[in-house]
Amino acid sequence: MTAMVMSLVLVCVRSVLAQMRYSVPEEMRKGSLIGNIAHDLGLDAERLRSGRARIVTGDGVQYAELNSNKGILVVKERIDREELCGDTTPCSFSFEIILENPVELHQVTVEILDVNDHFPTFQKDRIALEISESATPGARFLLGSAEDPDVGVNALQNYILTENNNFVLKQHARPDGIKYAEMVLQKPLDRELHPQLSLTLTAVDGGDPPRSGTVNIKVTVLDVNDNAPVFNQSVYRATVVENAKRGTYITTVNASDADSDANGLINYSFANLKGNIAAMFSIDETTGAISVIGDLDYEKVKKYEIGIEAKDQGGLGDSSKVIVELIDVNDNTPVISVMSFTSPVSEDAPVGATIAILNVKDIDSGQNGNVDLKLDQSSILKIKSSLTNYYTLVTDAILDRERLAEYNLTITATDLGSPPLSSQKTLTLKVSDVNDNAPQFQESTSEAFVLENNQPGVSIFTVSARDRDWNQNSRISYILDDTQWGGSPVSSYISINAESGVIHAVRSFDYEQMKKIKVCIKAQDGGSPPLSSNMTLDIIVQDQNDNSPQILYPVQTSSSMVAEIVPRSADIGYLVTKVVAVDVDSGQNAWLSYKLQKAADRPLFEVGAQNGEIRTVRQVTDKDAVKQKLTVIVEDNGQPSRSATVTVNVAVADSFPEVLSEFTDFTREREHSPDLTFYLVLALAVVSFLFILCLVTIISVKIYRWRQARLYHSNLPIIPYYPDVSRTGTLQPPMYNYEVCMTTDSRKSDMKYVRPGCQSVISLDSGGTLTLPLPQRDKAMFDTDDTQVSTIRHVHE
Numbered sequence: 001m002t003a004m005v006m007s008l009v010l011v012c013v014r015s016v017l018a019q020m021r022y023s024v025p026e027e028m029r030k031g032s033l034i035g036n037i038a039h040d041l042g043l044d045a046e047r048l049r050s051g052r053a054r055i056v057t058g059d060g061v062q063y064a065e066l067n068s069n070k071g072i073l074v075v076k077e078r079i080d081r082e083e084l085c086g087d088t089t090p091c092s093f094s095f096e097i098i099l100e101n102p103v104e105l106h107q108v109t110v111e112i113l114d115v116n117d118h119f120p121t122f123q124k125d126r127i128a129l130e131i132s133e134s135a136t137p138g139a140r141f142l143l144g145s146a147e148d149p150d151v152g153v154n155a156l157q158n159y160i161l162t163e164n165n166n167f168v169l170k171q172h173a174r175p176d177g178i179k180y181a182e183m184v185l186q187k188p189l190d191r192e193l194h195p196q197l198s199l200t201l202t203a204v205d206g207g208d209p210p211r212s213g214t215v216n217i218k219v220t221v222l223d224v225n226d227n228a229p230v231f232n233q234s235v236y237r238a239t240v241v242e243n244a245k246r247g248t249y250i251t252t253v254n255a256s257d258a259d260s261d262a263n264g265l266i267n268y269s270f271a272n273l274k275g276n277i278a279a280m281f282s283i284d285e286t287t288g289a290i291s292v293i294g295d296l297d298y299e300k301v302k303k304y305e306i307g308i309e310a311k312d313q314g315g316l317g318d319s320s321k322v323i324v325e326l327i328d329v330n331d332n333t334p335v336i337s338v339m340s341f342t343s344p345v346s347e348d349a350p351v352g353a354t355i356a357i358l359n360v361k362d363i364d365s366g367q368n369g370n371v372d373l374k375l376d377q378s379s380i381l382k383i384k385s386s387l388t389n390y391y392t393l394v395t396d397a398i399l400d401r402e403r404l405a406e407y408n409l410t411i412t413a414t415d416l417g418s419p420p421l422s423s424q425k426t427l428t429l430k431v432s433d434v435n436d437n438a439p440q441f442q443e444s445t446s447e448a449f450v451l452e453n454n455q456p457g458v459s460i461f462t463v464s465a466r467d468r469d470w471n472q473n474s475r476i477s478y479i480l481d482d483t484q485w486g487g488s489p490v491s492s493y494i495s496i497n498a499e500s501g502v503i504h505a506v507r508s509f510d511y512e513q514m515k516k517i518k519v520c521i522k523a524q525d526g527g528s529p530p531l532s533s534n535m536t537l538d539i540i541v542q543d544q545n546d547n548s549p550q551i552l553y554p555v556q557t558s559s560s561m562v563a564e565i566v567p568r569s570a571d572i573g574y575l576v577t578k579v580v581a582v583d584v585d586s587g588q589n590a591w592l593s594y595k596l597q598k599a600a601d602r603p604l605f606e607v608g609a610q611n612g613e614i615r616t617v618r619q620v621t622d623k624d625a626v627k628q629k630l631t632v633i634v635e636d637n638g639q640p641s642r643s644a645t646v647t648v649n650v651a652v653a654d655s656f657p658e659v660l661s662e663f664t665d666f667t668r669e670r671e672h673s674p675d676l677t678f679y680l681v682l683a684l685a686v687v688s689f690l691f692i693l694c695l696v697t698i699i700s701v702k703i704y705r706w707r708q709a710r711l712y713h714s715n716l717p718i719i720p721y722y723p724d725v726s727r728t729g730t731l732q733p734p735m736y737n738y739e740v741c742m743t744t745d746s747r748k749s750d751m752k753y754v755r756p757g758c759q760s761v762i763s764l765d766s767g768g769t770l771t772l773p774l775p776q777r778d779k780a781m782f783d784t785d786d787t788q789v790s791t792i793r794h795v796h797e
Contacts, residue, residue: 022073023111026081031074034064034110037097038071041106045071051099056339056359063093064110073108081112082149086275089114089151096359098339103354105339105390116154116207120146122215123273127201129183129217130315132225133191138184140170140228142309142317145180145272146203146213153206160202167199167219174321175235176305178272183217191221225314227258229266236308236322238290242298243329250281253288255310255318262313271307271319281306281324290322298328299363330368330417335361336425339390344430347401355381355429356393360413368417376410381429383411393427401431402468435473435527439465441535448503449540452511460494460539463501465523473527476501481520481534490519494539503537511543512584545589545638551646553580563627563649568620576605579612579646581634591637596630597645605650607632614648626653 022035038045047053048068055066065076085091092111098104122144129141148156159181161169167183174180181201189197197219204212231253238251257264268288270278280294281304290306304324311317339357362369373391375383382396393409407429414422441463448461467474478501482491494517496503501523517539524532554564554577564577583590594612596605604624606617614630628650635643 018106020106020108021111022108023113024075024079025113026079026115027117028075028079030076030078034073034075036072037066037106037108043071045069048099051101051104053097053099055095056098056337057093057095062095064095064108066097073110079112081114081151082118084112087149087151091151096339098357100340100342103340103357105357105387107387114151114154116150116205116211118149118154118205119211120148120156120203120205120213122146122201122203122213124215126216126218128220130220130222130225130313131185131189132222132314133189134224135185135189137186137188139316141167141183141185141315142271142311142319143181143183143201143215143217144309145178145307146215147272147274148203148205148211150205150207155205156203157206157210158204160204162200164197164199166194166197169201174307176321178274178307180272180307180319189219189221195221197221220315222314225259225263225312225316227263227312228316229255229257229310229312229318231255231308231310231318231320234320236320237325238322239325239327240292240296241327241329242296243331244292244296246293246295248292250290250292250324251322252290253283253308253310253320253322255288255320257312257316259312259314265313266310267312269309269311271309273306275301277304277306280304283308290324296326298326298365299332302326302365328365328368330364330415330419330421332362332364332368333421333423334371334413334415336411336413336423337361338425338427341427343428344432345395345399346434347399347431348434348436349395349399351395351397353395354392355395356427357386358383358391358393358411358425359389360391361389362413362415364415364417368415370416371413372416374412374414376412380407381409399431401433401470402437404431405470406430433470433473435469435525435529435531437468437473438531438533439467439476439523439525440533441465441523443535445536445538447538447540449542450505450509451542452509452544453546454505454508456505456507458505459502460505461503461537463496463503463521463523463535463537465501465533465535467523467525469525469527473525475526477524477526479522479524481522483520485517485519486514490517493517494519496521503539509541511541511586512547515541517541543586543589545585545636545640545642547584547589548642549581549583549592549634549636549644551579551581551634551644553578554646554648556646563651564614565651565653566616566620566628568624568652568654570616570620572616572618574616576614576616576650577648579607579614579632579634579648581612581644581646583636583642585636585638589636589638593635593637595633595635597633598631604628604652605630614650620652624652626651628652 018041020035020037020040024032024034037043038048045068048066048071053066053068055062055064061077063075063077063079064073066072067074081091084093090111091114092109094107094109097106097108099106127143131139131141143159146156146159148154156179158179159169159171161167161181161183166185166187166189168186170182170184172180172182181203183199197217199217199219200214201217202212202214204210232255233253236251236253240248240250253268255266255268257266267285268283269285270281270283276294280292280296281290282293283290288308288310303326306322306324308320308322309317310320337359339359341356342354345353345355358373360371360373362371373383375381375393380395380397380399381393384392384394386392393411409427409429411425411427412422413424414420442465446461446463450458450460463478465476465478467476477498478496479498480491480494480496482489484490485493491506493506493509494503495506503521519537519539520534521537522532522534524530566574566576579594581592581594583592592612593609594607595609596603596607602618604616604618604620605614605628607614607630612632612634614632630648630650632646632648633643634646635641
């Protein structure tokens with residue numbers, strides 16, 4: 001029989017659900033076409049491949065197969081309608097086709113059309129009848145029925161009896177539609193003429209061509225049995241639970257026969273054992289009691305209809321039917337099938353996104369087959385029912401991978417039977433990461449410290465940020481914001497390792513030039529688009545004791561020598577001078593202390609350890625030398641400490657000649673050389689210098705006396721000098737020079753000077769020029785034809 005394919009109308013449910021129905025004959029070869037599913041659903045083959053289209057069925061045998069390349073359904077396994085459905089019509093099986101991305105669910109029902117592939121068959125190959133010759137015309141003799149598993153026109157249609165003179169064939173149908181035959185006596189039998197008759201009963205179905213089955217009937221003619229058994233009910237009904245044990249009693253059939261003795265004895269038997277009835281039930285031939293001998297299953301067969309015959313010894317009989325209905329027992333647990341499951345799911349999935357499609361079936365009936373589905377221990381998902389037995393698992397809240405990256409979902413299906421049965425299915429849902437968290441520093445601002453004079457490349461600080469995201473989204477790169485600091489790019493001072501966050505010095509720092517660097521560091525993750533955050537880092541340069549103290553006063557030069565004058569009448573504590581020094585370092589590295597080097601047994605002077613003031617510690621005696629050479633050591637408080645020395649020349653004298661003599665010796669000492677030639681030249685120069693000095697002094701004194709009156713009435717401004725003392729108590733570097741310009745014409749002379757606060761300072765340069773104390777200016781003057789310049793330095797205490 002040629003294949004028949006019929007497509008029904010596509011029914012859409014929520015735009016992703018459709019139902020298709022096809023019809024095919026049974027016994028088709030494997031690979032035979034069932035239907036073009038792609039065409040009928042309006043899909044192309046590419047959609048079937050990309051959606052990973054597949055067939056899902058809860059049955060053990062999959063009869064259909066989906067060819068995704070051609071978009072057709074073909075036969076996968078042999079289809080036997082009788083094995084699949086028995087006598088149930090119409091016969092069909094169903095399955096689902098699932099596509100993903102997006103999820104589509106289509107239900108397909110394939111109706112199996114019957115093919116005339118079975119012959120009608122009788123339960124016995126021969127029938128033996130014993131009929132009394134006294135049987136009157138019209139007597140009926142039950143022949144039973146043939147069994148044909150085919151249905152419709154292919155099922156049993158009629159019976160044919162071989163021609164004879166005594167019997168005609170009558171056909172009847174039971175309430176369930178089963179046809180059976182009986183012989184009706186048309187002409188009385190004559191045992192003496194024909195003690196036995198041999199007939200053939202043929203059962204013919206309606207197929208094309210028709211099929212048939214035969215049974216031989218052997219009729220033995222007996223004497224005088226003219227009453228047939230009669231059942232007291234035409235239909236017997238009974239119920240039994242499906243889990244009834246073997247041997248369980250069901251019901252008893254009963255027939256009566258008006259004959260007596262042997263002709264009244266009745267035997268009970270099954271008349272038509274369709275399917276596996278003989279394996280499920282048994283009947284007691286004498287009592288008519290029916291009991292269970294097999295394993296009943298309500299999910300396979302819900303009702304049994306059993307034909308019963310009662311025959312007496314003479315072959316007369318009657319027929320009846322027993323209907324046994326099974327009572328369902330909750331003996332099947334629900335079955336959870338995962339039709340589609342998406343994992344991992346992105347953490348930015350919207351609320352209501354479909355995660356899984358589930359199919360839940362319980363083959364029990366009634367309340368035993370009703371299922372309640374629950375999702376345990378989950379507040380982010382919920383279950384929605386889409387179709388009968390189909391459920392969708394959707395998100396009910398926003399997912400957050402950083403809070404929980406994996407969910408173990410336990411789905412429990414419980415039926416409503418008593419006691420209820422349940423089953424579970426566990427799904428592991430993983431949440432994939434989205435770059436929704438920016439890197440975070442532990443602190444938005446921080447400080448780092450580095451000692452000055454560091455080596456370039458030294459590690460200063462390590463910044464660290466954390467990103468709650470995962471994998472590439474949490475891979476952090478550290479970037480230095482290359483702003484300006486101190487007129488230069490920050491990158492010229494420091495660099496940062498993009499992966500480790502270690503900050504290195506690019507060059508050596510100098511605390512005296514730069515005490516602080518403020519930088520901005522950005523942490524950026526590897527997401528797309530990337531997220532970032534900033535922090536501010538203050539790099540504090542720490543001071544090192546890398547600068548020695550600097551002597552500001554007295555000034556030490558190679559071309560001049562300065563001496564402080566101390567009168568012999570000076571009291572104890574007389575302030576001779578003050579050593580002023582500074583240290584450009586900071587903190588304790590700039591704390592200065594003063595001390596004298598190699599003090600004598602009875603030192604005349606001492607220096608203040610903190611302020612650098614040189615004072616007398618006793619009265620001057622005649623034994624004290626006129627010239628005093630003091631070496632002052634200025635030392636800072638660093639570790640290790642640094643120091644500087646200064647030589648202070650002090651003249652202890654009350655008269656100028658004494659001072660002049662000693663200063664000449666000072667000069668001679670500075671210029672004296674071990675070389676003999678040098679000593680001779682030096683002696684000659686000194687003699688010449690003294691001669692010229694005397695002449696200049698005499699002339700200067702005369703001129704000075706002549707101008708004295710005019711000088712005291714001069715309107716020239718007096719410019720005082722007040723030293724600037726820093727917080728450390730030391731004098732700052734600035735120094736002022738005052739010039740006196742004189743000519744032979746006193747009216748054209750110009751003189752600027754400052755009267756000393758306490759004492760004068762004598763300065764002797766290498767040329768022998770002296771700066772005299774003001775109180776003694778009446779004793780000496782400089783007189784020359786050319787302009788001469790003297791320098792007077794005064795320090796105000």
